[in-house]
Amino acid sequence: MILVDKGKCVRCGACVKDCIVEIMKPDADGVPFVAENEAQYCTNCQHCLAVCPQGAVICHEVTPENCAPIGELPDPEKFMNLLRQRRSIRQYKDENLDQETLDKLKAALAWTPTGCNDHRLYFVVIEDKTEMDFFRAEMSRMLKFLIKTGIMRLIYPNFKRYLADIMGGKDVVFRNAPHLIVVATPKKAPCAEADPWIALSHFDLFAQSLGVGTCWCGFAVHAFKWNGKMRRKLNLPSGYKIGAAMLFGKPDVQYARATAPKQFQFRT
Ligand SMILES: Cc1cc2nc3c(=O)[nH]c(=O)nc-3n(C[C@H](O)[C@H](O)[C@H](O)COP(=O)(O)O)c2cc1C
Incomplete structure (x- = not known):
């Protein structure tokens, strides 16, 4: 459920514009809301919450205070x-x-x-x-089995380069x-x-x-x-x-x- 705090909302329309599923619509007062029959389309992406300059939107119980603040990016x-x-x-x-x-x-x-x-x-x-x-032991067992049965030759023709390593128990996978x-x-x-x-x-x-x-x-x-x-x-x-x-x-x-x-x- 998406809730918009009427007291905080400045009716800028940022949440309406950024909603990917276009379910945020302004009501008669210009405050965005989601109609009951449209709520099912919400993907909980929280863009409405993230974009609101006033912190007026609560999205599926996540409040602006729950969100990570905007921080410095790596240059x-x-x-x-x-x-x-x-x-x-x-x-x-x-x-x-x-x-x-x-x-x-x-x-x-x-x-x-x-x-x-x-x-x-x-x-x-x-x-x-x-x-x-x-996992190492089971992988080693499986690789040796694939080699002995000739299956390895079919699925990975280049395996011969690793034959001695695999047979010697080297962990070539993990x-x-x-x-x-x-x-x-x-x-x-x-x-x-x-x-x-x-x-x-x-x-x-x-x-x-x-x-x-x-x-x-x-x-x-x-x-x-x-x-x-x-x-x-x-x-x-x-x-x-x-x-x-x-x-x-x-x-x-x-x-x-x-x-x-x-x-x-x-x-x-
Ligand atoms: C989809 C994918 C699968 C890979 N699988 C293996 C793998 O099974 N074993 C391995 O040693 N490296 C694996 N690699 C690493 C590539 O060999 C490696 O990214 C490439 O040689 C370039 O080296 P770099 O990552 O150091 O730049 C895989 C990379 C990708 C993208």
Whole structure:
């Protein structure tokens, strides 16, 4: 439900103009309201609340006082440094992150955009490195099985380069990372394919701004689909599917410079 404080509202129309589903309409006095039969279309994006210069709007019980204030943004040069210097980290210190950092990372996920503002993403965060032992062991068992049965040759013809590593028990997938974050979505979410990747892209940048190393773990997404034992360990709600996964932890590698990546193509 959206409530507008008549005493505070100056009838500027900012909330009416910014409502994506166009349900905010001025009443006879010019004060915006949402008709009862229109309320169902509200996506709880809270734009009406965020845009109101007077703090006159309450959106689904969220008040202006509940909102984060407007703060200083990183300057573009520093933000660009973050984009350039973010690296996929595949060497980690064998230690857990402190709880404060883990909590910060988890809290930031609330601001990830999702299609239709669908807030049903489900995150599994492996917070204790000893819990990773199960996934490492099961992954190693599965990779060896795929190699022995010849299936690996079919799904990943280049695996031979890693044959000795895998057979020798090297953690080629989870890279000895102390932490893993997995995102799942309801199978029928409006943007089920995109939302998890976007969430972890935000997580990635925020983590690296905190000095936390990250690495996309595309192979883990497939492994969770193939391996019921690993998937069940995540204990996902029914009707959910895994979308994306990322390793993270304290980096045990430092880069002396950024890279010079090949430019993508642009229409000329
Ligand atoms: C969708 C996606 C899946 C990825 N999966 C893996 C993976 O399974 N293992 C891995 O070590 N790196 C993975 N990466 C990391 C890429 O290899 C890496 O981003 C690329 O080599 C560029 O290096 P940089 O991230 O350090 O700039 C993945 C990246 C993306 C975007």
